Amino acid sequence: MSASGGNGAHEPIDAEALDWALRMAEPTADWDEFLAWLEADPRRSTRYDHAVCSLEAATELVRRQAPPPATAYETSSSRPARRHWIGGAMAAALIGVIGLGVWQERDRSYMVATTAGEQRVIRLADGSNIVMAGGSRVQLDPAHPRSATVLAGQALFRVRHDAADPFRVRAGDLDLTDLGTVFDVRLLGDQTHVVVAEGAVLVDPQGARLRLEPGQSVTEVDGQLRRGRQDATEVGAWREGHLAYDDAALRDVAADLSRQLGLRITTTPAVAARTFNGTLEMRGLRDDPVALGVLLGVEVRRKGDDWILDERR
């Protein structure tokens, strides 16, 4: 009896078995359907084995020829937002952990990125969703569906609560555990800002264990946590174009506006460190960035496609 049975390695690949090999590699693969297909004809199992092995051998050849990613993925505490990603939205290939064990699942984490000025809703399998602001990046891992990492920008989490399996979010240097439902995360400059609209969030569950209730916020800078308050009904208002800032440096405001509006807005060193408190309306600003001058107390100059915030003369 031979391993390949009547369907040896020299027979042509059959398309049907190859389709199953592709389908069953997906995390959402339907094992009941697969079983039904297998049981309908006892020869199918070997055809499937052969297709999987051919496909994996071919994939391995491509993998070895693939150029290495610019920066290897690491899980250290360094800020992911500062890493270089190949081609922006094309995330750096995550180096898999194949070979550690025969059943080790492949690392299937992936990144969702929005372009500046775009908003996108990611719907998760459990009914939770994440609304991403423009110019933001969120990393997800199907192997850990109740978790997400905010790599850049801003995201509003609307999480289905499960006390037995809390939803975890990593943002900048902060770990968050959801104790409720709706909260917003923003990386702005070197600050990480978290504010709760509904339910509750536990900040730094391994350390400070700071509990945020609706309307409460926390801002983390250089490992220091600062509590704050914000109108709970205003959380996530950026989706409608209301951008709220609380003692934010103008350079960070400019970066945030660039992301949300899809414009290139920068600051000169003279005004970069000034702070701003208040709310800006995206709608008017997209068409007339010069209006920022009055709102922020600066002069707005245009240089090509760039809008520069400078000191008033």
Place this chain on the structure above:
Amino acid sequence: MPPSGLELVYLENRDRLVRFLRARGAGDAAEDLVHDLWVTISTRSDGPIANPVAYLHRAADRLMIDRYRSLSQAEKREQAWEADRHDENVVMPTPEREVGARQEAERVVAALDALGERKAGVFRRVRIDGVEQRAVAVEFGVSLSTVEADLREAARALTTLKDAIR
């Protein structure tokens, strides 16, 4: 010690897994294999498992794939040895074999790239980076069925070539 969450799922699905292993060609060995499978899984720590039933099925599936692979490799070695006894030149010297492997890889990659940027890109994202097809569809701004068709085309082209080279 009370059974862990995964163990409960295993116990509940044990018969189902035996049936699956049988359908995957395990025959009478299915009962023994399902036991070995559980022993291996229970000593591993993969962290939280999203869908335990799918996880157990995938582990069983992997087990059978690996069995198939090791059996067919043993068979190949045997054939090579048989052939060797009749013809001393059948087994190539190592450096040549290495060049052969590199050329093979280059041909496979060339065949992939010849399909066009999107199809090659979709194949790499799904098969090498391990990104879910649905997420790749979003990335490339195409429908899921387009991703499926691209993958199918790339997989057929590559496996046909790979099998032809071998």
